[in-house]
Amino acid sequence: MYIFRALKHRNYRLHFTGQAISLMGTWMQRIAVSWLVYRLTESAFILGLVSFVSLAPSLVLAPFIGNFVDRHNRYRIVLTTQFGLMLQAGALTLLILIGHYNVWWIGVLSFIQGVINTFDVTARQSLMVELVPEKADLPNAIALNSSAFNAARMLGPAVGGILLSNFGEAVCFGVNFVSFIAVLGSLFAMKLVERPVPRKQESAWQGLKEGFNYLRHSPHLSSLILLLGASSLLVIPYTTLLPVVAREMYNGDATIFSWFESAAGLGAMCGAIYMARLKAGANLRFRVMKAAGLFAFGILLLSFAAWLPIALISTMLAAMGMMVQNSSINTYIQTHAMPALRARAISYYIMAFQGIFPIGSLLIGALAQLWGIHYTLVFQGIAGALIALAFVIYIRQHITRRYIPVAD
Structure with missing residues (x-):
């Protein structure tokens, strides 16, 4: 089938299968960590802080790591990080299991996970x-x-919510540990053919500057990264507030949160299915x-939803929009960046997504503590609409500049 055409490649098929299984455990761990932190502190701010x-390592390290990855064997790096x-x-x-845990230790292990994840x-x-x-x-x-x-995101929390409610966080973490097998x-x-790794002698700082200069002179890439950065700061952190939405707006427990x-x-x-059906040459921007x-x-609708099913539908719409937005940006960068600088271009994508996101989580967590969940979601919805409008204006001006005929 056209929608599964990439699976004809053996190495990709192996990668896809292994990741699909492992991601189920990853999502179980994610909801268990979020619920554990909120259960221990009952603070939206601490939830955002964790x-x-x-994710803070992505902001600081991602561009340097992009330079490192461009100069080393990527397969071996992935094997080590997994x-x-x-x-x-x-x-x-x-x-x-031993009962010696608190928010401090969860934060330390979350930081370690963030460093490894960036690589x-x-x-x-x-x-x-x-x-x-x-x-x-x-x-x-x-x-x-x-x-x-996202299939794992859909199924992992559902299964994780059941395990969390009946057996506690340790089982969710244990399942994730086993899933890495x-x-x-x-x-x-x-079976990968080892490609020669460039051994260009340059410092990490020189590699960082080269990647930045490349993006600075590639507005078709940098505009998308700027949009993603703004979205990660002000809009995407709505995902951090889902435990607060479940408990404060709908008086829910871990099961409602998993919904x-x-x-x-x-x-x-x-x-994701919509993106998989796109044919080559589709206008991603x-x-x-x-x-x-x-x-x-979707976020604006969620902020005013008084009925739980409407809130769940709103969350679904918001997630669909976020996924298509981020996947389109990722695909555009991977297919349009210069091969020699691809990892560095991707590293700026990761910085804009995973690096800015923690700052946004901290900001949005503080706003939720100060304003309450309803007004925070309204703010995020309006911010998202303004970001989308700014990009529309940029694209229209870009097309105008490109296609207006020049007088003789």
């Missing part, structure tokens, strides 16, 4: 072109990755505009 700690993430999940499980995501995204040698299949592979991620097995089974996570996963899954508008609409 999210900040877990093993590191497995150990982190094992440490969390052990802490809960992992940059290397794994850059490795995609080696797993899918036919460039025409690359957008489909990226969309299928998003499908696996699948992804490590798939990596060992791959919101699953609704977000369902919406994102629909967006116009899809970014539409998706950003849908994202903002």
